[in-house]
Amino acid sequence: DAEGRVVKYGSVMAVVAVTTPVTPTPDPVSPGSGGNPSTGSNTNSGTPSGNPSSTVTDVIVLVNGKEENAGKATTTTTGNVRTTTIAVDPARLQAKLDAEGNGAVVTIPMMLDSNVIVGELSGQMIKNMENMAATLVLQTSKGSYTLPASEVNIAALAARLGNGAKLDDITLRITISDASAAMNQVVSAAAGRDGLTLAAPALDFTVTASSGTSTVELNRFNAYVSRTVALPQGVNPNRLTTGIVVDPDGTVRHVPTRIILKEGKYYAEINSLTNSTYSVVWHPLTFADVEKHWAKNAVNDMGSRLVINGVNESTFNPNxxxxxxxxxxxxxxxxxxxLGEGAAKFADVPASSWYAAAVGAASEAGLINGFEDGTFRPGDRITREQAMNIIAKAMKLTGLAEQTGAVDTAGVLAAFTDASRTGAWAKDSLALAASAGLITGRGGNKLEAQANVTRAEVAVLIQRLLQKSKLID
Incomplete structure (x- = not known):
């Protein structure tokens, strides 16, 4: 472990997604029902070439829950993989958006049990949705993807495509698919290595833009983007810890996750700043030395979510x-x-150090700046005011700062008897964190801003940040 800690894990029970072969002729397509209409009534078997393994179907698109026959779904079968692509009619969708006004939610529901489901819109349609602050939702039986049009930044994608690509000539594809057989092996191996019990099949979430023969992928966002993973029937929602991202090299990382109940079915709602392969795991963890500690729940929760580690298999050393x-x-x-997003730019952070990738990622995300002399001082104990400065920047990333609103720094800090001993550079950050309920001070209404942060306090701080940002329960 990078922090020199050993963690005790539970038993391993791998649940791996399996791609089921389909027959040459797909199952009949039927209209959806209730709040998730899937298709209209016009189904044409075959394609102009007479290929019996394809169907073309009308699709009902929802705009703020109101139905519009604005899509065509083409389902094809290649080998063991069935793919359904829904192309949205721009004129019909625009008319509905104009009627609904700004802030509309456009939902493409597709309940067919295909291995790959793709929503297709033109670049100009995405730009129009961005101008109207609209959100796109691709909804499938296995999961959903909620993507604000502003997070696509279609103009930037067009620039990456080059050659003066026009928005009308760009096709944006939002895809939810079963993980490939090879990727499922990577996920299963990573879970076994890290002592994680997989509780749902792995799904890939991708966004690409194409023009002519050029394709670029959108894999980073400026704000958290929500997706859900449907939990298999019979899975106990109380025996789920967190969602995870698994990279092709087997690296596993926690992503903020809540378990939600919708129309009688449980889902893991995962919020992430990237696209990748996602699954859900059970990973209960307890530390013996926090059994009677005030931070017990936060320490064990953050440990179970792969956020913090113990100093050995049973000890956290909270103080x-x-x-x-x-x-x-x-x-x-x-x-x-x-990890590894951006290089650590500090003179005293060697590239070979265990923390270089983390410091680089934090710097790239705008969470840390270091000191005026260009150092980060990684081995120094972090003070409460230094930690709050970083937390305040994290609050902007999670949306909690905006949710908290304007803060009267002097008024908030007046509640603490030692506020005058806080560095001027840290006062706004401390006031923001206190106003959001992330810190309440130590005994006697003291901030003790220049005291060191304890391991227990960090666990509580991170848990409160994620909870109040509505990223975890």
């Missing part, structure tokens, strides 16, 4: 101080940031 490098690693894990 010990924590270093700046350790704090950077924990905040990166808590937020679900991908």
């Amino acid at each position: 010990a101080d924590i270093t700046r490098a350790e704090f950077a690693a924990i905040i990166v894990r808590g937020l679900g940031l991908k």
Whole structure:
């Protein structure tokens, strides 16, 4: 472990997604019902070439829950893989958006049991949705993907495609698919290695833009993007810990996750800043030395979610101080940031150090700036005011800062008897964190801003940040 800790895990029971072969002729397509209409009534078997393994079907698209026959679904079968692609009619969708006004939610429901489901819209349609602050939802029987049009940044994608690509000539594809057989092996192996019990099949979530022969992938967002993973029938929702991202190299990271109940079915709602392969795991963890500690619940919760580690298999050492490098690693894990995003730019952070990737990711995300002399001082103990400065920046990333609103710094800090001993540079951050309910001070209404943060306090701080940001329960 990078922090020199050993963690005790439970038993392993792998549940791996399986791609089921389909017959050459797909199952008949039927209209949806209730709040999730899947298709209209016009189904044409075959394609112009007479291929019996394809169907073309009308699709009902929902705009703020109101139905519009605005899509065509083409389902094809290649080998063991059945793919359904829904192309949305731009004129019909635009008319519905104009009628609904700004902030509309456009839902493409497709309940066919295909291995790959793709929603297709033109680049110009995405730009129009961005201008109207609209949100796109691809809803399938296995999961859903909620993507604000603003997070697509279609203009930036067009620039990446090059050659003066016009928005009308760009096709944006949002895809939810079963993980490939090879990727399922990676997920299963990673779970076994890390002592995780997989509780749902792995799904891939991708967004691509194409023009001519060029294709670019959108894999990073500026704000958290929500997706759900449907939990298999019979899975106990109380025996689920968190969603995870698994990279092709087998690296596993926590992503903020809540379990939700919708129309009688349980889902893991996962919020992430990236696209990748996702699954849901059960990973209960308890530390013996926090059994009677005030931070017991937060420590065990954050440990189970793969955010914090113990100093050995049964010990957390809750009252010990924590270093700046350790704090950077924990905040990166808590937020679900991908390690290695951005190089560490500090003179005293060697590329070979265990914390270099975490510090680089935190720096890239704008969470840390270091000191005026260009150092990060990774081995120093982190103070409460330093930690709050980082947390305040994390609050902007999670949306909690905006949710909290304007803060009267002097008024908030007046509640603490030692506020005058807080560094001027940290007062706004401390007031924001206090106003959001992330900190309440130590005994006697003291901030003790220049005291060191303990390991227990960090666990509580990260848990409160994620909970109040509505990223975890």
